[in-house]
Structures are given as structure tokens and as C-alpha cells.
Amino acid sequence: MLIKNLAPLPIALVASLGAATVTPEAPPAPAAETAALNRALDDISADEIKADIFFIASDAMGGRDTVTAEQQIAARFIKARLSYLGFQPGNGDKFLYEYPLDQKALDRDSLTAHIGGQEPLTYGTDYCMPDSFGVGDLTTDAGVVYCGEGGSKDFRSEELAGKWALVDWDEQNIYRLRSRARKADAVGVLIAPAPEFEGTGMMERFRGSDEGSFTGRVSYPSSSNGGRPSRPVFPILILTKQARADLVANSELTQGKAIDGTFAESRTIKGGGQVMAENVCGFWPGSDPELKNEVLIVSAHYDHVGTRDGVVYNGADDNGSGTTGLMAVASALKEYGPMRRSVMLIWVSGEEKGLWGSKAWATNPSLPEGARAVANINIDMIGRNASNELYLTPSPDHKDFGGLTRLGEKFGLEEGFGDFPAAHKQGLQGLGSADPYYQRSDHAEFAKMGIPVCFFFAGEHEDYHQPGDTPDKIDYDKIHRVSRTVVKMLDALQTDTLDL
Ligand SMILES: [Zn+2]
Incomplete structure (x- = not known):
């Protein structure tokens, strides 16, 4: 069974069906x-x-x-x-x-990310992305708004449009964070363990899940899909505690307010293929x-x-x-x-x-x-x-x-x-x-x-x-x-x- 919000389809037309008619009792079968x-x-x-x-x-x-x-x-x-x-x-x-x-795949060598003006972060060490959230060409360079734990109220800030949403990790549903941030016109989500977070291994957990992005993700050809373009990539990145600390180093964190600094990330896909x-x-x-x-x-x-x-x-x-x-x-x-x-x-x-x-x-x-x-x-x-x-x-x-x-x-x-x-x-x-x-x-x-x-x-x-x-x-x-x-x-x- 298909997940409900995955692919909204037009109401099917079953043109040949007219008004229901009553079928006479069939004679008993031989x-x-x-x-x-x-x-x-x-x-x-x-x-x-x-x-x-x-x-x-x-x-x-x-x-x-x-x-x-x-x-x-x-x-x-x-x-x-x-x-x-x-x-x-x-x-x-x-x-x-x-x-x-x-079929398309991310080019691992193309990945770059940095906190405004600082040394580049290393993919897989300082940050990573959960699978299925970003196989596409994309460059994002924008300010960052602190959104606490990313509840629906936490995304209400008017400052968020055109900026990254920074969310403290506490095992939230990433799909939900993405949909809330998208609705608020953010450009992407940065998820990082809050300083007090004691859960284990965010990097280990998510780094393993990104493999499909590099080996290739499949999609139904848009040419045979009525030309409907697929939705643009909405980046979600997982940062380490250290990367988060570097990002917010110069800021007083206030819910719904922009921090002092920017974050840039870029990715490129390898040539498309068919499977x-x-x-x-x-x-x-x-x-x-x-x-x-x-x-x-x-x-x-x-x-x-x-x-x-x-x-x-x-x-x-x-x-x-x-x-x-x-x-x-x-x-x-x-x-x-x-x-x-x-x-x-x-x-x-x-x-x-x-x-x-x-x-x-x-x-x-x-x-x-x-x-x-x-x-x-x-x-x-x-x-x-x-x-x-x-x-x-x-x-x-x-x-x-x-x-x-x-x-x-x-x-x-x-x-x-x-x-x-x-x-x-x-x-x-x-x-x-x-x-x-x-x-x-x-x-x-x-x-x-x-x-x-x-x-x-x-x-x-x-x-x-x-x-x-x-x-x-x-x-x-x-x-x-x-x-x-x-x-x-x-x-x-x-x-x-x-x-x-
Ligand atoms: Zn299913």
C-alpha cells in the first residue's frame, strides 16, 4: 500500500461505468x-x-x-x-x-559545506544527510534561524523564510520536520544534537542510511509521467555537536531568531542512467x-x-x-x-x-x-x-x-x-x-x-x-x-x- 502523501494522483475516470444495473439471477452452473x-x-x-x-x-x-x-x-x-x-x-x-x-546518484566528491567564512566541513565526519532527502543538483547559502525542537509552533518565525532552520535533535520524525520547514519557506533543515543530548551516534546512524544516495535512486521517467517535474530537493543535513557549536559560537540562541552567521552546502549528481x-x-x-x-x-x-x-x-x-x-x-x-x-x-x-x-x-x-x-x-x-x-x-x-x-x-x-x-x-x-x-x-x-x-x-x-x-x-x-x-x-x- 502506497503512503498517502507520496504521489497524489488525479481521480481516475472509469468512463465505461454507467449507472449500476441489476444483474438478473444467473442460471445454476452446469x-x-x-x-x-x-x-x-x-x-x-x-x-x-x-x-x-x-x-x-x-x-x-x-x-x-x-x-x-x-x-x-x-x-x-x-x-x-x-x-x-x-x-x-x-x-x-x-x-x-x-x-x-x-536512475541518478550523488557525486560524493562534489559535496561541500561550510559555516560562513570557516574551513570546509568534511562529509561523513562533520555532517551527513539522511537517505532519500536530496539526490539532485543544489547549492544553498543562507542565514540560519534557531527553531528549538522543531514543533509546529517553532517554525512560525517570520524570519525563517529564505533561511536554514536549525533544530535540536531529540529523535523527531524527519519527514515531519521537512514538511514543516518547507511550509515555512525555509531553504533547508540543519539537525544537530543539542549540547545536553545524550542519545547515541547520530552520525553513525544517519551516515549508514545515505548509501542509496550515492549508489543511485530511481524515479519514474518524467517523460512518461505526463512531464510532471519532480519536486525540487529540500536539503536536510545532520551536524555533529562540534559543528553545531562552531555554527552558533558567536550567537545568543533565541527561539525563532536568526543566529549571527551563515551556512552553505552544495551537491551535484552524477550523470543520469536508466535501470x-x-x-x-x-x-x-x-x-x-x-x-x-x-x-x-x-x-x-x-x-x-x-x-x-x-x-x-x-x-x-x-x-x-x-x-x-x-x-x-x-x-x-x-x-x-x-x-x-x-x-x-x-x-x-x-x-x-x-x-x-x-x-x-x-x-x-x-x-x-x-x-x-x-x-x-x-x-x-x-x-x-x-x-x-x-x-x-x-x-x-x-x-x-x-x-x-x-x-x-x-x-x-x-x-x-x-x-x-x-x-x-x-x-x-x-x-x-x-x-x-x-x-x-x-x-x-x-x-x-x-x-x-x-x-x-x-x-x-x-x-x-x-x-x-x-x-x-x-x-x-x-x-x-x-x-x-x-x-x-x-x-x-x-x-x-x-x-x-
Ligand atoms: Zn505499502
Whole structure:
């Protein structure tokens, strides 16, 4: 699941969806088809899902950041399973769907910093920067305003515009400091331990985390992003106690007031390059000569946020749960045999960075000649919270609620979801509404293809995007039941005509 403020996306237009229409009761399925469905449902195993998550979300997989060697291993693990199950490659003759990302890195030799008029500081000894806060060309030379511990009131000084904010370190959230300082029109943040701070090793702690800035950070190419420029770098620097003492040596520190002196910092990026990220696509061809050209897309992102400061973010729920749930769907399809329509299973990368993998695929779909996507079911974070807690979007309250999500609701209820306090609070007796998350996972990109989508999500929890999102806390039976729900939906989507 994508962090909320990372990449605001325009409201997707699902142009093909008109007013909801009532689907007449379908006639009972012939016995042979019922047998196929039962075989498929019986195949889905909570134990197999558990074994798969303990691999996908193991420490050895390093949190599956886009793009890392561990993520590539995860992709090949999924590919091997698809191959074993008899799936066709979903991208021509390949299971892997590559898409390009821009990559840039800071030039370590370019870094300079100095306190006005003094000898230059040495990077890694006197100062450093936390990772992900500054890969770009930038020179900043400005006065400095003392902002205490950097609470929201501490940034209210009118003097701050155009100057650095100097903040005393007490384990504050750096993202929050950055956003407050940015709002106050500061040019950057200098964080240093206050003289009385006794915590350990700020330099050690942050110096280790900057490695990605030098080895290269990836971004979705702006040319394929509607030309939207990425946000300019906003510098955040960590200073040692000594560097701070030198900086404020001539000043009486007063909250909200400029100190006597300036601070300058400069950085340059090395020439840009390109790196390929991977989605994994498995195709399950349909048996009907006509309907096989209508492709049902089922998706889950397999990336997570990687390793930070040496700590692995396992992402067992986010989205090991959807990743392995989709593998269980693949296995069930093998038992089912061909459906009338074709099914494309897609494990996308780059979701946590801004829905990159689904955006790349939806922009340039890998479908067989003459085939078109007709619907998307997406699963992301389906393994935590109460056993009956499951949310869906578009919900009955959403303008795009239709035949597809009606099936999701129906089979979700059949599998024991719904009727829980958080849904009651939303005024819903069945599944809860995931409408507030409509823009936050990959279905949002598939919806831009003009197809109906259905997103299943089991809710946030205290381990969301934390190192504590580990396999031991997962409800495996829950993933098993969401996977069954998806397979029942696929089975129900084999009627002559679709009313979605
Ligand atoms: Zn996430």
C-alpha cells in the first residue's frame, strides 16, 4: 500500500461505468463447471500461502525494494511457480515485464559545506544527510534561524523564510520536520544534537542510511509521467555537536531568531542512467474462441520499502499477503483448467514508490494480439486485523460501484467477511468501504484503462510500513479466504455477457 502523501494522483475516470444495473439471477452452473470451481477452491491452502510468505517476506529478501537484487529474486520465485503451474508467459515469450526507470546518484566528491567564512566541513565526519532527502543538483547559502525542537509552533518565525532552520535533535520524525520547514519557506533543515543530548551516534546512524544516495535512486521517467517535474530537493543535513557549536559560537540562541552567521552546502549528481524494473505476468488463456480475447486482470504488488538503517522492512502483510494470495489463485486456476475468458495475473513492482509497475503496464499492456482487458481485481494487505474485517472499493457508496464489486461483496460475505464494527461505523452491514484508499494501490492505474476495478484490503495496523510487519503476525486463513473470493469472482465472470 502506497503512503498517502507520496504521489497524489488525479481521480481516475472509469468512463465505461454507467449507472449500476441489476444483474438478473444467473442460471445454476452446469455440474462440470461446479466441479472445476470446487477443485480450484479446494486447492487453495493456507499452509502453502504461509510457506510462501515466510520466503517472500524473509529477512533474506531485504524488504523487496524497487530495484534491488532481492526484488529480482522474488520475481524469479514467482516466475518459477507460474512456469511450474503451466501458465503462459504474460509478456510475449517472457514472464517478466520490464519497464525503465531513471536512475541518478550523488557525486560524493562534489559535496561541500561550510559555516560562513570557516574551513570546509568534511562529509561523513562533520555532517551527513539522511537517505532519500536530496539526490539532485543544489547549492544553498543562507542565514540560519534557531527553531528549538522543531514543533509546529517553532517554525512560525517570520524570519525563517529564505533561511536554514536549525533544530535540536531529540529523535523527531524527519519527514515531519521537512514538511514543516518547507511550509515555512525555509531553504533547508540543519539537525544537530543539542549540547545536553545524550542519545547515541547520530552520525553513525544517519551516515549508514545515505548509501542509496550515492549508489543511485530511481524515479519514474518524467517523460512518461505526463512531464510532471519532480519536486525540487529540500536539503536536510545532520551536524555533529562540534559543528553545531562552531555554527552558533558567536550567537545568543533565541527561539525563532536568526543566529549571527551563515551556512552553505552544495551537491551535484552524477550523470543520469536508466535501470529496468520488473513486473511478473502469467497468462491463463481462455477456452472460448470469442471470449478468450476478453482478459480479466488480477494484480498484487510484490515490492515493499526495503532495508533502512540496516533494518529489514519485511512487508509480510504489505504486500507479501497479496503476492502469495495471487500465487494461490494461480495454483487454483491450474486445478480449474481453462476458463472461457482469459486471465492475466500481474505482480507489479514500484507500488510503494508511486504505483510505477501498474502505471507502466496500463500505459503499455502486454496482451496477446486482439485481446483487451475487461476488469481488474487487485489485492493489497489482506492478512491482518479481525478475521472478518475486509474492505472493498468501489463500495456501494461509490459512484463506480457495479457488477464487479457486487460480486466481490457477495463472495466476500460467503467467505465469512463483513458485519464488523468499523464497517457498521461506515453505515455498511457487509464488507467495509476502502473508498478512501481508491488512489492508493494499483487498481487506480488499471482503472485509467477505462475498465471496472475491484480492490480488496483488510485495513491498516500498527505495523504498517514498520519493521514489525512480519510473517508471524499474519492470519493465513484470512488470505486463503480472500483468494477463494477472487477465484469465485473469476468463475462468476464467465457468463456470455458481462454486466460490470
Ligand atoms: Zn505499502
